[in-house]
Amino acid sequence: MDLNAIYILIFAFAFDLIFGDPINMPHLIVAYGNGISFGEKTLNTGRYKFIKGALLVIILVSVSFVVPYFIIRELNRLNFQILAIVFSTLMLFYCLANKTLITEGLAVFNVLKNKGLEAGRKRLSWIVGRETNNLSAQQIRVATFETMSENLSDGVIAPLFYFLILGVPGAMAYKMINTFDSMIGYKNDKYIWFGKFAAKLDDIVNYIPARITAFLMLVVQFKLNGFSFVFKEGRKHSSPNAGYPEAALAYILDCRFGGPNYYHGKLVNKPFIGSRNREINHEEIKTVRAINYKVSILFCAVIIVLLLLF
16 A cells, blocks of 8 residues: 555645645646646747647656656655655645636626626636627526536546546646646637647546546536436547536536537537426525535545555
8 A cells, every 4th residue: 555645645635625726836737737828839830830839748748747757766766755744745635626626617707797797707707718798697506517527627626537547746736637638729820830739648647537527526416327327428528538527516416507608619419418498596506516526525535546456
């Protein structure tokens, strides 16, 4: 058994539950973003954009794995195990985003309720890529729930999954891939070639975590008869992964997600996930918040059991 890994997981997860993203501290993901931005501005010109984008991804993802790997290995080799645990805990903490995700979702719902439609649209724009200027209150709530379900996979389950199989360096490499996708993984004129490798790699590394997330969402709500719905509706999404957590939440809430939205000035006709087009009420954010917490805690418990056994 690996007790150190268990300590790292427990403390990192607890810190995320308590603190979320630390506003007044340097953040790992900000450093990732700065590195990607510098590389993109330098390389996303002229010919061979796909090759240059792929090379940038390979280099930065490799660095994000190799550097923490050797730091942790050397600290342990020098018998600085406590320091290795502290460093590893901090890095894994930076890879998790459940508290912030839930806080942002609650903020959108509360602003919409207390300050009105325009304020709700503006607050939603902080956390989604779609245009929010003309969204209705129902569309704002749907967009928030879609984001909370999708990012439960990207922001919690996926980094924990790669922590389980590849340790802290694996979680950090995953976050680099995910940050790449969020910054350049778009099908617009600027990134269609330069960001294509990053987007495909993100699809690959999220394949298993997205499905684990959907499965756990059904488990924690005792909705095990929803698997056929999830696999039928989840595959409708343009993303090979995002549709599965969204479909699980749509099944749990018995509502409909998806539909047409504007992205970067263009109308994207996304298919609907679910069939019951009912009004989502304000109080349902509490249910979604509870689902996110329960799924995260359950997956941590599963990881601890696996670490104890193997």
